[in-house]
Amino acid sequence: MIKLFKNKVINFSLIVFGVLAFYKIEVAKAQASHMFRTYKREVPQKLPENQNAIAEGKKVYEKRCWYCHGITGGGNGPAAKTMFPKPRNFTRNEFKVRSTPFGSVPTDEDLFRIITSGIEGTAMPFWSTISETERWQVLYYIKTLNEQFKKETSPEVLTVGNVISTQESIEKGHELFKEMKCYNCHGEDGRGNGPLTVALQTEWNMPYRARDLTKAWNFKGGNTAGDIYRTISTGFNETPMGSYREKLSDEERWSLAHYVESLANKMASDVVVKVKLLEGAEMPEGPLGEAWGLATPMEIPLAGQIVAHPRLWEPSIDAVMIRGLYNDNEIAFLIEWDDRTNKQEEVFRDTVALQFPAKIPESLKKPYFGMGDSGGMVNLWQWKAYWNEGFGSAIEAPESEPGEIVELNAKGFKKISVQSPESQNVEGAGIYNNGRWRVMFKRPLKTEDEKKDIQFEIGKLIPIAFAAWDGSNSDVGSQKSVSAWYYILLEKPMPKTVFVYVLIAVVMGASVELWFLARLRRFPPKLEEDDQE
Amino acid sequence: MGNKRSPYLMFWVVAAVIFLFFFLKYVSPRVFQVLMGKGHPMPTPSTLMTWYIIMGVLAGLVYATTSNQKFVDFLGFLLPGQGPILKLFFQKIFLIAFPLVVGWFVYSYSLPGAASPVELRIQHPTLPQKYEKLENPFREKDADTQRRCIEEGKVLFQTYCRPCHGSKADGNGPFANSFRLRPINFQDPGTIATVVDNYLFWRIKEGGPGLPSESTPWDSAMPAWEGDLEDEQMWKIIMGEYDTAGVMPRQREKTE
Numbered sequence: 026m027i028k029l030f031k032n033k034v035i036n037f038s039l040i041v042f043g044v045l046a047f048y049k050i051e052v053a054k055a056q057a058s059h060m061f062r063t064y065k066r067e068v069p070q071k072l073p074e075n076q077n078a079i080a081e082g083k084k085v086y087e088k089r090c091w092y093c094h095g096i097t098g099g100g101n102g103p104a105a106k107t108m109f110p111k112p113r114n115f116t117r118n119e120f121k122v123r124s125t126p127f128g129s130v131p132t133d134e135d136l137f138r139i140i141t142s143g144i145e146g147t148a149m150p151f152w153s154t155i156s157e158t159e160r161w162q163v164l165y166y167i168k169t170l171n172e173q174f175k176k177e178t179s180p181e182v183l184t185v186g187n188v189i190s191t192q193e194s195i196e197k198g199h200e201l202f203k204e205m206k207c208y209n210c211h212g213e214d215g216r217g218n219g220p221l222t223v224a225l226q227t228e229w230n231m232p233y234r235a236r237d238l239t240k241a242w243n244f245k246g247g248n249t250a251g252d253i254y255r256t257i258s259t260g261f262n263e264t265p266m267g268s269y270r271e272k273l274s275d276e277e278r279w280s281l282a283h284y285v286e287s288l289a290n291k292m293a294s295d296v297v298v299k300v301k302l303l304e305g306a307e308m309p310e311g312p313l314g315e316a317w318g319l320a321t322p323m324e325i326p327l328a329g330q331i332v333a334h335p336r337l338w339e340p341s342i343d344a345v346m347i348r349g350l351y352n353d354n355e356i357a358f359l360i361e362w363d364d365r366t367n368k369q370e371e372v373f374r375d376t377v378a379l380q381f382p383a384k385i386p387e388s389l390k391k392p393y394f395g396m397g398d399s400g401g402m403v404n405l406w407q408w409k410a411y412w413n414e415g416f417g418s419a420i421e422a423p424e425s426e427p428g429e430i431v432e433l434n435a436k437g438f439k440k441i442s443v444q445s446p447e448s449q450n451v452e453g454a455g456i457y458n459n460g461r462w463r464v465m466f467k468r469p470l471k472t473e474d475e476k477k478d479i480q481f482e483i484g485k486l487i488p489i490a491f492a493a494w495d496g497s498n499s500d501v502g503s504q505k506s507v508s509a510w511y512y513i514l515l516e517k518p519m520p521k522t523v524f525v526y527v528l529i530a531v532v533m534g535a536s537v538e539l540w541f542l543a544r545l546r547r548f549p550p551k552l553e554e555d556d557q558e
Numbered sequence: 559m560g561n562k563r564s565p566y567l568m569f570w571v572v573a574a575v576i577f578l579f580f581f582l583k584y585v586s587p588r589v590f591q592v593l594m595g596k597g598h599p600m601p602t603p604s605t606l607m608t609w610y611i612i613m614g615v616l617a618g619l620v621y622a623t624t625s626n627q628k629f630v631d632f633l634g635f636l637l638p639g640q641g642p643i644l645k646l647f648f649q650k651i652f653l654i655a656f657p658l659v660v661g662w663f664v665y666s667y668s669l670p671g672a673a674s675p676v677e678l679r680i681q682h683p684t685l686p687q688k689y690e691k692l693e694n695p696f697r698e699k700d701a702d703t704q705r706r707c708i709e710e711g712k713v714l715f716q717t718y719c720r721p722c723h724g725s726k727a728d729g730n731g732p733f734a735n736s737f738r739l740r741p742i743n744f745q746d747p748g749t750i751a752t753v754v755d756n757y758l759f760w761r762i763k764e765g766g767p768g769l770p771s772e773s774t775p776w777d778s779a780m781p782a783w784e785g786d787l788e789d790e791q792m793w794k795i796i797m798g799e800y801d802t803a804g805v806m807p808r809q810r811e812k813t814e
Contacts, residue, residue, distance in 0.1 A: 060598075060735045092716035093725070104716035148732055150725045153595070296738065328733035331721060332766070332781045338721060389677065391776040393767065401776070486675055509738045510777060512675070523668045527661045534660035538653065542636060549637060550630040 060292065060326070062151055064142045064247035068134045072161035082166030085159050090167075093148060098170035108148045109339035111232065115170040121261040122246030125180040127268035130173050132182055136164040139246070146243040146343070183258050183270075185251045190283040198284025201277055210235035210265060215288040216460030218365045221265065227368055227419075227497055233264055237363050237460075240344070241289035248289055254282040292324045292344060297486065298513045299323075300349030300356065308350060308357045311427075312456050312463035317359050320348035325491050327506035332395045333438045334503070341498040342506040345377065345491055351515050356481050357453075357467040366497045367421045367457040369412040373496040375422075375457075376505075377464050378407040380490040381479040383434060391488050394510045396435040404479045405433040405441075406451045408464045410496070427454030430466065434477050438503060448474040486512040567628060568635035569648050571618035578614040582607050679739075679774040682753065689760040694793045697755075704797070711798025714791055719799070722779065727803040739777040744803035751805035758796045758807075762787075 072078055087096070093112040095102040100114030113119050122139050123131035140160050143151035152160060168174040188194075202208065212218035215238030222235040241248040246256060257278050260268035269278060301320045309316040324346050329337035345362040360377050369375065382392050383402040392401025411426035422428065432451050435441045450472055455464035472478040481487065491508040494500035564570075587599035594600065602610075622632040636649065696707040716725065722741040724731040729743030744750045750758060760768070766778025783792065800807060 089725070092713060092720075102716075103713045104720060107717050107721060146732065148720065148725065150728075150730060154726060154728070326736040328736035328779075329721065331733065332779060334786055336781075389675075389774065390771060393776045394779070398767065398776075508736055509779060511738070519669070523665065526668055527665045530664035531657045531661035534657035538656050542653075545633060545636055546638065550633045552626050552630055 060294065061145050061242040062142060064138070064249075064252065065153070066138065066247075066251075068137050069157050071133065072158055072165075074133075074161075074165050078162045079165050079169055081159075082162035082164070085155070085163040086166050089152075089155070090163065098167065104148075107338035109232075109341075110147050110234075112148070115167050117263065118171065118173055119263045121264070122256075123259050123262070124183045124185070124255060125259060126270070127260040128262060129180045130168075130171065130177055132180070133161075133164060133168075136167065137161065140164060142247075144245055146245075183255060185255050187251060188254075188276075188279040188283075190250055190286060194280040194283045195287045196284075197277070198280035198282070198287075201273065201281045202284055205269065205272065205281070207281075211238055212365075212460045214459045214461075215239055215285070216363045216365070218363075218460030223366050223368075225265070227366060234365065235265070237365075238285055238288045239290055239363065241291050243343070244289065248286070250279070250282045250286045253285045254278055257281055257285075292326065293322070294324050294326060296511060298347055298349055298489065298511060300351050300513050300515045302516055302518055303350050303352045304518070306352060308352060308355050308467055309359075309465070311454050312359055312361075312465040314465075316350060317348055320350050320359070322346050322348050322361075325508045325511060327491065327493060327508050330395070330492075330503055330505050330507045337500060337504040337506070339498070340506040341495045341500075342493045345493055345508075347491070349513055349515075351470065351481070351483075354469055355467055356470050356515070357465060360464045360466070360491075361461060362493055363461050364457070364495060364497075365460060367410070368419050368497045369410050369422050370419045370496060371412060371414075371416065372501055373499050374412055374494070375410040375462060375496045376407060376492075376494040376500075377455075377462070378405050378492045379466060380405050380492065382488055383477055383479060385479070385482060385485055385487055391510060393437070394490050395507065396438050396441070398437050399440075402434055402436050402477070404477060405435060406466050406468075407431050407433060408453060408455055408466065410455060410457070410462075422455075422457060424456055424458075427456075428464070432478075444474070444477060448472070448477060450478070481515060483515045484517045486514055489513050563627075564631050565635060565641060565645055566648075567622060567631045568633070568652075569645075571622055571632070572652070574618060575611065575614045579607075579611060582610055677774065677777070679777075680772045681749075682757075683770050683773045685754075685757050685760055689756050692756040692759060694755055694759075694796065695790065696793055696797060707794045708797045708801050711794035711796065712802055713798070714787075714795045715798045715802060718783075718787070719795065727799060737779040739774070739779070741779075744799060745805065747805065750800065750803065750807065753808055754810050755796050755800070755807040758799070759789075759792055762792045762795065763789075 086094075091102055092104045093102045093108070094100055094115060095105070095112075098115035100112045100119075102112060105112050113121075118128070118130055120131045120135075122144075123129065123135050125131055125135070137160055139149075140152045140163065142153070143149040208219055209221045210217075210219040212222075212235070217235040217237035219235055222233070225231040225233050236244065244252065244256075245261070246252050256266070257273075258268060258270045260266050269281070273281065299321055303316060303319070306316065308314075324344050326344050327340065327342055329340035331338070342362055342364070345360050347361075348359045350357050358379065360379070362377070364375060367375070380396070381404045382397075383404045390401070392398055392403050396405075397403035408428055408430050410428045411422040412420060414420050430451050430453050432444045432449050433441055434444060451466055451468045453464065453466040455462055457463075470481045472480070479487070488510045489512065490510050492505045494505045500506070582602045587601050590596070590600035591598065621628070623629050635645070636652070641649075696704060699707070715723075715727070719727075720731055721733045722731045722737065723729055723744065724734065724741070727744040729741045729746075731741060734741050742749050761780065763782065763784045765780040765782035766775050767782050769775035769778060787795075796807075
């Protein structure tokens with residue numbers, strides 16, 4: 026009786042354990058990338074602020090900081106010409122990440138935090154690599170570059186607590202986002218494409234860009250709810266981002282922060298883009314087709330093209346997202362990226378291109394990642410936004426115009442050729458919607474022009490690279506955002522034989538185990554002393 | 559002998575191996591993150607992981623066979639019979655888990671893989687002969703001139719090299735994430751500190767396209783600066799680069 030009970034207890038707990046283990050494995054699958062820095066909030070013991078510390082700080086500044094921030098702190102160092110956003114001008118009160126009221130200078134701790142962690146998406150590195158003493162010293166020196174630090178001695182400091190995000194507060198935050206007209210700058214979906222931002226950027230040529238709230242990695246001063254709450258509360262000095270401390274209650278600012286946090290995505294990047302098989306189904310009709318939801322999206326970080334002259338030092342597109350699908354005959358890609366405007370000019374047009382080697386490489390050797398080389402030709406699929414107006418006019422590409430797709434080949438930056446009309450077999454379309462371009466490319470898996478067109482094969486790693494141009498950033502020609510080589514893989518459907526193999530393995534494992542157990546029970550291990558007794 | 563009987567010996571051995579696995583998978587990356595001052599965990603390479611686990615299993619078996627008593631206890635875990643309820647519980651788990659683990663291994667090996675390919679490359683190919691005899695024209699100048707050259711070089715470095723190699727020459731510039739072959743971290747003692755300075759002159763002048771094929775030139779985003787920068791500017795950049803990274807070039811061997 027007791028034994029029966031024992032067995033039941035054991036069986037029951039085994040089931041519970043199994044369920045828990047399965048759940049755990051599912052959770053462990055979600056992993057974040059570690060490409061971007063985390064902002065450190067802790068600040069160590071302060072160093073006394075005296076003439077000696079300032080003099081030491083000047084030495085640090087003139088060894089490490091002046092190349093960008095300028096010798097007098099004017100934000101006009103010699104290296105500033107190859108950067109965007111530009112370095113801070115310390116002589117003005119442009120300090121952004123602060124816990125002090127709008128228009129005030131930051132506290133020493135605020136400065137210490139930014140020096141320690143730097144700012145992602147800008148040239149400001151993390152200086153956690155120099156000693157804490159040096160960091161205090163240099164910030165004391167920086168304070169001498171601006172008179173306002175002497176006048177304001179004890180500003181009111183915002184303390185950032187911690188309020189847990191709930192579905193309710195996120196919804197409330199969404200309401201506030203509309204009520205406070207945040208979309209005027211940040212856009213309806215938070216992609217930084219609001220009408221004010223667009224006007225400031227294109228008509229006034231101002232350097233202000235409302236943050237794309239969907240890209241968590243670019244948030245200045247951190248992307249936790251607390252960091253966002255701080256920014257909403259104190260604003261960014263000398264930018265259109267004001268302080269909402271007077272307009273919103275503490276609770277409301279937290280709700281808004283929770284909503285913004287819910288918009289922000291982490292970059293999901295990898296090396297291999299998996300192209301999914303649509304068994305017996307048609308390809309999606311356009312960039313908005315529902316079938317795209319079946320493909321796994323992957324984000325590719327882009328950088329300015331710096332290999333060949335003329336270079337692009339100030340890129341505005343920092344990532345594109347790709348999805349791939351294929352069926353028995355065709356392959357299709359969807360490329361998406363955020364763009365604050367849809368302004369097209371004759372020369373400067375929003376453009377995106379995919380690059381494949383003209384032939385799948387047999388060995389490790391690939392064509393040069395930047396448009397191939399004399400020994401390795403690449404096949405390019407390029408899409409350009411619609412523009413067909415008179416000279417000098419800028420227009421927004423209408424949704425009814427899908428843009429144009431061209432297939433090219435290149436053997437280096439200067440050896441580019443457009444394929445003949447009969448070999449142009451890539452189709453597709455682009456749609457601009459709410460701050461995001463969605464461009465679809467489609468082509469048969471195999472073509473007749475085997476010399477110049479990539480021929481796709483299932484189960485092989487095929488190199489792919491990306492380029493994107495932002496017309497409103499005056500990107501053109503070699504001035505573009507680029508990526509290195511990645512890979513696509515046309516996924517094989519899971520062979521049925523796998524399950525047979527697994528079954529055989531389990532049966533074999535179990536038989537070996539049972540045999541071992543049977544033997545063990547027949548000849549239980551004994552100590553030799555026992556035998557002698 | 560007076561040894562204590564330990565009916566859970568096998569359980570502890572298996573638990574230790576599982577612990578080792580979790581330690582390598584989750585704890586040690588964090589430890590190395592702190593030790594090396596990185597902003598992200600440092601995962602244990604999978605081949606190392608396999609070896610560590612194999613060693614862990616062997617160590618467990620060696621321990622279990624150090625005395626006859628232990629070995630009897632070790633195998634005794636699998637024997638049926640009366641024991642504490644906990645023992646029977648773990649016994650059942652082991653018996654069920656073993657075939658499943660075997661099945662899982664087979665499954666994960668026969669899945670159509672999407673692993674990124676191994677991209678082996680030689681980081682420091684041999685310096686071409688025509689660069690061997692070159693001398694930095696500023697190295698022998700007086701201290702003042704040298705200091706001026708270093709400063710000019712640093713300005714050039716911060717302007718043209720910084721977007722990828724970073725303000726600190728640590729390979730963490732704002733463009734660094736985009737190039738899968740990450741820009742070199744010059745502070746790493748295994749990079750520019752191990753070569754003579756004309757090696758850098760070659761790399762700056764010919765860039766990625768000038769690399770031999772064993773160094774995968776097609777993946778390198780290093781521009782060939784010949785045509786955009788003067789030779790003298792490159793020498794200054796080299797001086798500024800060593801200074802920024804805080805390392806010294808390798809001294810040339812005297813051949814006479």
